[in-house]
Amino acid sequence: MEHPSRSSSGWLVAADIGGTFTDVIALGPDARIVPVKTLSTPPDFGTGVLDGAVDALRLAEAEPTDVTGVLHATTVATNAILERRGAKTAVVTTAGFRDVLEIGRLRRPALYDLSWRKPEPLARRRDRHELAQRISADGSVPIPVDEGELRRLARQLSGDGIEAVAVCLVNSPLVPDEERAVADALRALLPGVYVSASVDISPEMGEFERTSTAVVNSYVGPVVHSYVTDLGAGLRRRGISAPFSIMQSSGGLLDARSVAGKPVQIIESGPAAGVIAVQKLARLLGLDNVVAFDMGGTTAKASLIEHGRPFVAGDYEVGGGMNRTRAMGKGAGYTIRVPSIDIAEVGAGGGSVITVDTAGAVHVGPQSAGSRPGPACYGQGGDSPTLTDANVVLGYLNAEAIAGGRVAISPALARKALEPVAGEIGKDVLGAARGAYEIAVSNMTSAVKAVTSERGRDPRDSVMVAFGGAGPLYAAELARELGIGKVVVPVHTGLFSSLGLLVADTEYQAAAPYQPEMRDLAVLAGQFDVLREQVRAGLAPARTEAITFERSMDLRYRGQRFELRIPLPDGPVDERSLVATFARFHEEHLRTYGRASGDELVEVANLRMRGVVPNPVRIDRALALPPDEGRSPSSRVCRFATDVTTPVIRRTQLDAEPKPGPLVVEDMDSTTLVPPGARARLDTHHNIVITWNDSEVPE
Incomplete structure (x- = not known):
């Protein structure tokens, strides 16, 4: 490749x-x-x-x-998952494990919400079938698969109109070829049906996570x-x-x-691209710790890049609403165990709908007007008040058009949509719009805290890089709320995820469960060699001399349910490298959870190998300024604590000398808001750098 x-x-x-x-x-x-x-x-x-x-x-x-x-x-x-329009999916598993998807991990995201119900499994119980086979915990196969049973099952699946199958045999990561043989047989017996073997999707122990991942893969497989x-x-x-x-x-x-x-x-394709763009930019600027803040039309997302690397989650959920917390909020969606950049998400985007509940409280999102019909101010038939409508009313957005003139704006329609909200809370339209803006900022702090303070990191030690069509409108106020002293708004910020695609590396990952025989260091080193060859094959026919390999281990203390992923130092796999890896695990556990124990309690759960073909396109090549439209500076009235006549300029009208806020900086693809009390300048890579006066940043 x-x-x-x-x-x-x-x-x-x-x-x-x-x-x-x-x-x-x-x-x-x-x-x-x-x-x-x-x-x-x-x-x-x-x-x-x-x-x-x-x-x-x-x-x-x-x-x-x-x-x-x-x-x-x-x-x-x-x-496909959110709209429940994936394939009609069946599960083939070991006798006695038909209900793994319902049992799950017995977690509730809303502990005191008695009306909460778990999402319906993507494969109905009637479409989950058991085989009279068995793989033991030691890797032996006392009861092999019966070919006649498979043929009978295939006839039933065909008669039921099944479009996709997930094969998830218990303990199959210990004997992966046993499960692959079942999957291959079903592919031959059911031509045109999409078949996934769980060991090829998530080859790790943990029946629920592996089954759930394979089911999601099969459910979306035909659609993708x-x-x-x-x-x-x-x-x-x-x-x-x-x-x-x-x-x-x-x-x-x-x-x-x-x-x-x-x-x-x-599943997290788009958000990941934006984080990679921030990672590459952070390296270019020499920034060590960065909060990537992405706000688009539907959601706001945050991710932490520490020492030049984004955090990677061992598993995450999809289809359960917004991902606001790292642990206690899980259980609302479908669990997926594949490598993913750890991204926290809340329902606050430009299209997020502003509502008032029966108690008179204002809410922003998670419902969104999307692109069809979109915010009321787009004039496409939408009448729900959104954050974009509020930003138009507040004077933050151009009152004529956005997106380089592609989307016309109607301030009259924006005001009309917000009038019912203002009436319900007893404020004027400007007051209601500013209130919605501040609520959105408050909501977004939870996403940033989820990837910083909830992981034992102080957000004040980071620089925020804001992007997305709406991110620069909220970033300065959000940073002030969190005590972050500097915000960087890159060029092409409204298309920054697309820019991330241009500079991303090509990557393939492989994993294997740790087994007792790997206590022998020679066996352990041999397993890493096997993973290396799997990665090399996955990246073929890329130039093999260009591939860089990274090894890691999932570690935990004995009795723990969750692991931390720790890199293994370069060089031979020996006692010295393991001691260094365990020491780093103790440090990370102490930092994340506030405690650490001794080496004798450390368990290895999984081995991992990541192969990367570096991209020769550097991000500085993609940071050229677009052609300047040459518009003269203007001004308009913006509502902050009070109404303020605010200069409206282009990015090119900033320079190295900081300009005091308030300012509105209009680009083709986004608008940056510099509130009163903040300053903005342009650096050598055309980034807008916003800083707060010391007295304005909370300690």
Whole structure:
């Protein structure tokens, strides 16, 4: 799999689908950037990608044959789960384990909500089937699979109209070929049915997590396969035949064909691309600890990058609402155990709907107006008040058009939508709009705290990098609330996730459960060698000499349920490297949980190998300023604590000398708000740097 960005003689096209906008960036061989922002096109999101790509090439005056790579971040897998329109899925498991999905981990995200109900499993109980086979805990197979039983099962699945199957045998990670044989037999007996073997998706012990992951993979498999196939065909019809890669939840690119075989790994595709862009920018700027803050049309997301690396979650959930907490809030969605950048999320985006409950309290989100019909001010038939409408009323957004003139704005419609909210709470429209803004800021603090203070990190030790179409409107106030003294707003901020695709590395990961015989260091080293070859094969036919390998171990104390992922030092696997790894585990456990114990209590759960083909495209190549429209500075009245006449400028009208707020800085793809008490300047990479006066930042 040749990384598409290796060619320096053509154009790269990167596309990221959001809840409201689809963002496309074309990067030329001379570092020319052509950004395009267009409304998303649900339910056929691929149309927006194709239209945006064609528009970008037209603006670039480039031909489709000039494209050397297409890079994509998509929500198609997530949407299939949220909208419950995945494949009709069956589960094949060991006798006695039919109800693993219901039993789960007995966790409630809302402890005192008596009306809460667990989500319905993606595979109905009637579609979960047991085999009279057994793999013992020691890896022996006392009862092998009966071929006649498999043939009878296949006939039943066919008669039931099953479209996808997840094979999840108990203890199968110890004898993976046993489960793969069942999956291969079902593929042969059920042509056209999508079949997943859990050991090929999540080869780790833990029956619930492995079963849930395999079921999600099968449930979205046909949808993702169809989407990837259709999008590839659409690109070819438009003359684009370049390699096509998709962002994984872990932050690495992988070719579209491999993704179609393991679609569960792209659930967090879009958010991961944005975090990777921030990671690359942080390295360029020499920033050690960074909070990545992404706010788009539907949600606001936060992630922590520490010492140049984003945190990677061992498992996460999808389909259970917004991910606001790291542990106690789990249990509301479908568990997925694949490598994923750890991202906290709340329902606060530009399209988030403002409501008033029966007690008179104002709420922002999680409902969203999306792109169809969108906020009321878009004039597309929407009448629900949203944060975008509030920002227009407050004077923060251009009262004529946004997204480079592609979306017209009607202040009258924005005010009309907010009038009922103002009436219910007894305020004027401006007061209601400002109240909604402040509530949104408060909501977003929970996402940042989830990845910082709830992990034992002080947010005040970090710099915030804000991006997304709406992120720069809220970042300064959010940073002040958290005590963060500096905010960086990069160029192309509204399309920053697409920019992340341009600079992301190609990546493949493999894992294996730790087994007792691996106490022998030679056996342990041999297992890492096996994982290395799996990764090398997964990245083929990339240039093998370009691959860098990273080893890690999932460690925990005896009796614990959760692990911490700790890197293994480079060099031979010996007593010295294990001592260093265990010492780092103790340090991380103390920092995260406030306590640590001795080496004799440490258990190894899993071994991991990550292979990376570095991307030669550096982020500084993609940070060129777009053409300046040359508009003169103007001003408009903005509501803060009071009404203030506020200068409205372009990014290019800032320089190295800090300018005091309030300021509104308008780009094609976003708007940055610099409140009173803050200052803004432009650094050498065209980033807007916002700082607060010392007296304005809480200790």
